[in-house]
Amino acid sequence: MARRSGRRPGNQDTRQDILDAARSVFSDKGFDQASIRAIATEAKVDPALVHHYFGTKDKLFLASLNMPLNPAELVPKALDGPREEAGERLVRLVISVWDSPAGVAAVALMRSAMSNEWLARLMREFVVTQVLRRAIHEMGMQGEDAALRSALVATQIAGLAVIRYVFKVEPVASADPETLVRAIGPNVQRYLTGDL
Amino acid sequence: MARRSGRRPGNQDTRQDILDAARSVFSDKGFDQASIRAIATEAKVDPALVHHYFGTKDKLFLASLNMPLNPAELVPKALDGPREEAGERLVRLVISVWDSPAGVAAVALMRSAMSNEWLARLMREFVVTQVLRRAIHEMGMQGEDAALRSALVATQIAGLAVIRYVFKVEPVASADPETLVRAIGPNVQRYLTGDL
Numbered sequence: 001m002a003r004r005s006g007r008r009p010g011n012q013d014t015r016q017d018i019l020d021a022a023r024s025v026f027s028d029k030g031f032d033q034a035s036i037r038a039i040a041t042e043a044k045v046d047p048a049l050v051h052h053y054f055g056t057k058d059k060l061f062l063a064s065l066n067m068p069l070n071p072a073e074l075v076p077k078a079l080d081g082p083r084e085e086a087g088e089r090l091v092r093l094v095i096s097v098w099d100s101p102a103g104v105a106a107v108a109l110m111r112s113a114m115s116n117e118w119l120a121r122l123m124r125e126f127v128v129t130q131v132l133r134r135a136i137h138e139m140g141m142q143g144e145d146a147a148l149r150s151a152l153v154a155t156q157i158a159g160l161a162v163i164r165y166v167f168k169v170e171p172v173a174s175a176d177p178e179t180l181v182r183a184i185g186p187n188v189q190r191y192l193t194g195d196l
Numbered sequence: 197m198a199r200r201s202g203r204r205p206g207n208q209d210t211r212q213d214i215l216d217a218a219r220s221v222f223s224d225k226g227f228d229q230a231s232i233r234a235i236a237t238e239a240k241v242d243p244a245l246v247h248h249y250f251g252t253k254d255k256l257f258l259a260s261l262n263m264p265l266n267p268a269e270l271v272p273k274a275l276d277g278p279r280e281e282a283g284e285r286l287v288r289l290v291i292s293v294w295d296s297p298a299g300v301a302a303v304a305l306m307r308s309a310m311s312n313e314w315l316a317r318l319m320r321e322f323v324v325t326q327v328l329r330r331a332i333h334e335m336g337m338q339g340e341d342a343a344l345r346s347a348l349v350a351t352q353i354a355g356l357a358v359i360r361y362v363f364k365v366e367p368v369a370s371a372d373p374e375t376l377v378r379a380i381g382p383n384v385q386r387y388l389t390g391d392l
Contacts, residue, residue, distance in 0.1 A: 110310075111310050111311050113363070114306075114307050114310040114311070114358075114362055115307050115310070115311065120362060120363050120364070123363055124363050124364065124365050128363075128365050144367070147366065147367055148367050148368075148371075148379070151359060151365045151366065151367060151368040151369075152368065152379055152380065154355070154359050154363075154365055154368075155352065155355035155356045155358075155359045155360075155368065155380070156351065156352060156355050156383070157355070158354075158355040158358045158359055158363070159350070159351035159352055159353070159354040159355020159356070159358065160351045160355070162310070162351070162354045162355065162358060163347060163350050163351045163354055164351075166309075166310055166316060167309070167316050167319060167320050167324075167350075167354070168316070168320065169320050169324050169347045169350055170343065170347065171340070171343055171344050171347060172344070172347040172348065172350075172351065173347075175344075182392065183344070183348055183387075183392045184348065184351070186386070187352070187383040187386060187387070190382070190383060191379075191383070196378065196379045
């Protein structure tokens, strides 16, 4: 591998080696089975160095996918607060992220996941199991119920993303965020806390 | 172009020429602007022959995409009937089609549309504008309201398809259809007839 020049070439190369190793290990094993230790071994560095550069497995995963934002931090924050408005807050969060410059990377990632089996598996394990299901569990939903609710929330959020950002169907594509929050929020709310 | 052998080589070739021309014209002009006349010109045949082989522009479009079922016929049928259960009927229809052998082609088509601009435009114009919006108009919704409602229904239906068939998120991926009809039907119903 060609070494790049720079002020701290050693550090930059190590960081890049870890990211390459992370992509390879996540791709082979999926999010759940991949370990910091296995990624460190693949990158031929000490696991402590992986933690030093990237912190948690979540953060390393997002960095390896070039994701500038961490849904594992944002989603629980959105769901925290008055319970009966959690659906609206979640829709507002999703739109604010996807409308932002970071949204371009998110759309590209979702497009890729549609035709890439390992990326689809990672999205499934990370976004749905790690992020949504945990956050819904925090709201007091248990076990199978939390699993069903999080997958149902995922149908509405994924569909909003596909229709607004990929297929660009009007008037959803150019609607102002609060119009969509009012229209879609109550549906997400039903999946979160309603009678199914 | 190589001529294929067969019992009715002339007819088969003409049919194939029309399909090739249709793909090319739909791709260039989109669904709305493409005409049977332009497709006939491209295929160097009489427009009457296009009608003879394929019937309407809808049907030619679906044949050119290898779609075995016509949503323009199925969706209005599903929405017809007791108004307060239209959402459940639409979800039941979508799942029955996508769970069937024809669903494989539909999933492949949606995957392709995610990374293909002209296919995304065709899906948008055909499925949302031609099919959903007209059917919702038939239910008595007018103009901009029908447009918003059909795009919102599209978010839920597209999201269900992505989560159940592409990302395969459990328990939605292997839930029995009636569980999903009960869980998702009322949300679609709100988009169809509810207070937004």
